[in-house]
Amino acid sequence: MSRPAIFLDRDGVINEDVGYAWRQADIRWVRNAPEAIAWLNRRGYLVVVVTNQSGIARGYYSERDFDVLTGWMHAALGQYGARIDAVYHCPHHPTAGQPPYNVVCNCRKPKPGLLVKAIGDLGIDPARSLMIGDKLTDMEAAAAAGVPGLLFPGGDLLEFVRDALDNG
Template identity: 50%
Template structure:
């Protein structure tokens, strides 16, 4: 049975976008972010994070740093009874300084790859699913994956998500 899902962009949606974030000491949740993930969980939707992480391609940090930060985020969410079903990230960039990461790929938003991979892996219902991002490239990725995309400009992610969940029922 296909389940609906909410795909969250990370930087600028779940946390303040400070540029190339990879350290938990610099991480700041956006207002209502943890509660928004819990609201998604409470209505039975899958919760995913899809994030471009070109800092890896630029040599600013390692993939292990991204995974460690995501594990820490999962712990923080668990403390409020929330969870993310899967974290996906794209470490590639066409102008990378780290050679193995220099490429154009379909997983880097606005490409739909991260979203479609999760949709296939978890048998997601595209009709009731949507993405929340803070850039037009996020919304474009959602459209290309066959789901709705919403632009989040603040201030409170919990209020924003509740109004979107009530529309999709």
């Protein structure tokens, strides 16, 4: 049986977009983001992060740096009773960066590869799921994967997800 998921972009949805965040010091939660994730967890949604990370391709930080930050984020969110079930990232950029990351790929949003992989890996029902992102590329990726999308304008993430799911 497939499960519903909430796909979240990272920078600009979970944490403030400061440009190429890769250290703990770079992370400032979007207002009530940890509480929003905990709220989604309590309602039985898988919470899946899908994020472009071209800073890896550009050499600003490494895959290991990304993994360390992701681990810290998991632990920090746990203090709020919040859990991210999976994180999928694209380290590529089609024109910038260094090999092997400077390639055209199917995982860099607006392409749907990250969502398609998560759907297959985790047994997610796309029609019962939702993508929340802060850019049109997030919405394009969601649509191409058959997942409804909502553009997050900023502000309070808990209020936004409550309104979207309780009234949607």
